[in-house]
Amino acid sequence: MKIAYIVNSFEAGGAQFPIPDIVSVLRARGADVRVFGLSRKDGLLIPRLDAAGIAWRVREGTLSDHATAFLWLRRELRAFAPDLVWTSLMRATILGQAVASLMRLPTVHWLHTARIRRANAVFLRLFRSRAALWIADSPTVESMARDTFGLGDTLMCWPIFRVREDRILPRNPMHAPTIAIGTIGRLTAVKGYDVLCEAVRLLRARADLPAFRVFIAGEGPDHAALNAAIKAHELPVDLTGFCENPFEFLATLDVYVQTSHREGMCIAAHEAMSCGLPLVVTPAGQLPVTVEDTVSGLIVPFRDPAALADAIAALIADPDRRARMGKNAGTRVRQLFGADEFLRRGHAVLDRLPAFSRPEADAAAS
Numbered sequence: 001m002k003i004a005y006i007v008n009s010f011e012a013g014g015a016q017f018p019i020p021d022i023v024s025v026l027r028a029r030g031a032d033v034r035v036f037g038l039s040r041k042d043g044l045l046i047p048r049l050d051a052a053g054i055a056w057r058v059r060e061g062t063l064s065d066h067a068t069a070f071l072w073l074r075r076e077l078r079a080f081a082p083d084l085v086w087t088s089l090m091r092a093t094i095l096g097q098a099v100a101s102l103m104r105l106p107t108v109h110w111l112h113t114a115r116i117r118r119a120n121a122v123f124l125r126l127f128r129s130r131a132a133l134w135i136a137d138s139p140t141v142e143s144m145a146r147d148t149f150g151l152g153d154t155l156m157c158w159p160i161f162r163v164r165e166d167r168i169l170p171r172n173p174m175h176a177p178t179i180a181i182g183t184i185g186r187l188t189a190v191k192g193y194d195v196l197c198e199a200v201r202l203l204r205a206r207a208d209l210p211a212f213r214v215f216i217a218g219e220g221p222d223h224a225a226l227n228a229a230i231k232a233h234e235l236p237v238d239l240t241g242f243c244e245n246p247f248e249f250l251a252t253l254d255v256y257v258q259t260s261h262r263e264g265m266c267i268a269a270h271e272a273m274s275c276g277l278p279l280v281v282t283p284a285g286q287l288p289v290t291v292e293d294t295v296s297g298l299i300v301p302f303r304d305p306a307a308l309a310d311a312i313a314a315l316i317a318d319p320d321r322r323a324r325m326g327k328n329a330g331t332r333v334r335q336l337f338g339a340d341e342f343l344r345r346g347h348a349v350l351d352r353l354p355a356f357s358r359p360e361a362d363a364a365a366s
Contacts, residue, residue, distance in 0.1 A: 001031045001355050004082035006073065006096040008089040010058050011041035012219070012242060013186065014267040015088050015112045015137070018160040019045070020052035025346040029356040036076055038069045038092060042219065044242060066095065074099045083355060084108065084132075090120045097127055106132040108353070110160075111141050112264040113285065116148075124149050133352055138265040138286040158349050159286075161270045162342030163334050168275055169251040179212040179316040182253040184243050184268040185260070187220030192259035192282065197226065198305035200235050203313060212236065212316050215253070217243035250275040254322060255315050260284040261302055273297075273333035278325035280311045290336060296329035 003026060007016055023033045035049060037058035049056045059072045069091075077085070077099055087096035088110040100107045109131050116124065128134070134155045136142035142157040173180070185191045193216055200214055214237045216226070223239060230237045243249050246268065250256070256272035256279050263285030270290065272279060279297030281287045291297040298311040315322050350356040 001029075001084065002080065002082045003031050003033045003084045003086050004077055004080055004096075005033055005035045006085065006087045006092040007035065007037055007045075008091045009039045009041040009063070010037040010043050010045040010056075011186075012044035014265065015110065015160070016045045017048065017267060019088075020048055020054060021162060021342070022160065022346070023052065023054055025343065025350070029347075029350050031356070034080055034082075036073065038073065038095065039063055042242075063091070066091070070095050070098060074102065077103060077105075084353070086110075088112065090116075090123075094120075094123055097130060101130065106353075108133045108135065110135050110137055111145055112137045112160075113141065113262060115144075115262050121148070128154070133349065135349060138289075140286045140289055141264050156349050156352065158345040159337055159342070160265050161267050161337050162339050163274045163337055164339075167247045169247050172248075172251040173254075174252045175213060177211065179210055179255065180215060180253045181212055181255045181257055181312060181316070182215040182217065182249065183257045183259070184217045184246055184249065184271075185258075187216070187218050187222040187226060187239070189222060190260060190262050191218075192261050192303070193222065193226055194229065195303055195305050195308060196257060196259045197229050197233075197235055197237060199308040199312065200237055201233050202305060202309040204236065206313065209313055209317055212312075213238065214257075215240050215249075217241070217246070217249050246271055247275065250277060253277055255280065255312065257308075257312065258282065258284070258287060259308065260287075263287060270333055270337060273329040276326040276330040278315055278322045278329060280308065280315065290333065292328070292332060296325055296332050 026033050035054055035056040039061050040058050057076055061069055073095055085096050085100040085105050086108045087093040093109045097107055111134060128149055128151055134151050136145055136157045137160045139157055145151050145155055217240045219242045227239055250272055256277040258269040258281040260282055265286050269281060269287055279291050281291050281297055281299055282302050283299055288299050293299040300307040300311050
């Protein structure tokens, strides 16, 4: 069983980084997987693929040269001769489905967001019956897809996050006594870091709070604009760059913040929960379902710096509440997304595809 796993790019994104975990389940069922990237971008997925021994090919192109990308992908897939095309993210899904249709290959497509652009929604409705299977990366995305696109029995849910106990590190308060507030993500508008900076500006004016500092781990096209705003207002915010080991970063924090305007699963926030951190989040994607408001974190409206500032202030001023919420966050995420549940969901997906043999999965699970 040869699988061509196609992604938009090899950047450091939430849909790309779980690929080694996903491929490990495919391999346990006897699959030979090769990952194809339609563009390199920052290329930070490559070390993860190499570490897992996963073969890959990447195209040195842009995000908008669709015709050239289509021709490249068709050549690559003809050379690889896969039995199944498996795609992740919308551009990869559209081009992957087009090439697979020409080659008369079955397809499996991930869905990664609960808010889909109108043009992409039109594509999903037109081509929804051509895929062998659609996979939602979280329960929230599954609900959206059922309500909006009527995918029915061709849709399953396989959350792309699983708790990794072996990666969680002991608490390392390297910034004490300053309260460390942190977040991980691409520096793009969708992450709402401009709103976070405005909330920090409001917080800095409050004399009743302990000393705090915000650390934003990530790289992306908004780096220069964010850095300029931080310097202009002399904000206690550090842009720490790409985070090679998220768990080392999370171990240094007291509070985790996710200010996104749009998400699917949101791997980083779930990793923060697994590390026992209290959260302040927007109701994006899976976040308002996993994070229980006032129990394991605080949920604030989109694009509301004042509400965000108030929520952060409530946590940094109350260490007992932080500890209680952090403990609840760890319990909650393990209940929903433990390693056994990740495998169970993955094998359930593969059971729907007849080319995968169940005995190998049973042996891997044992």
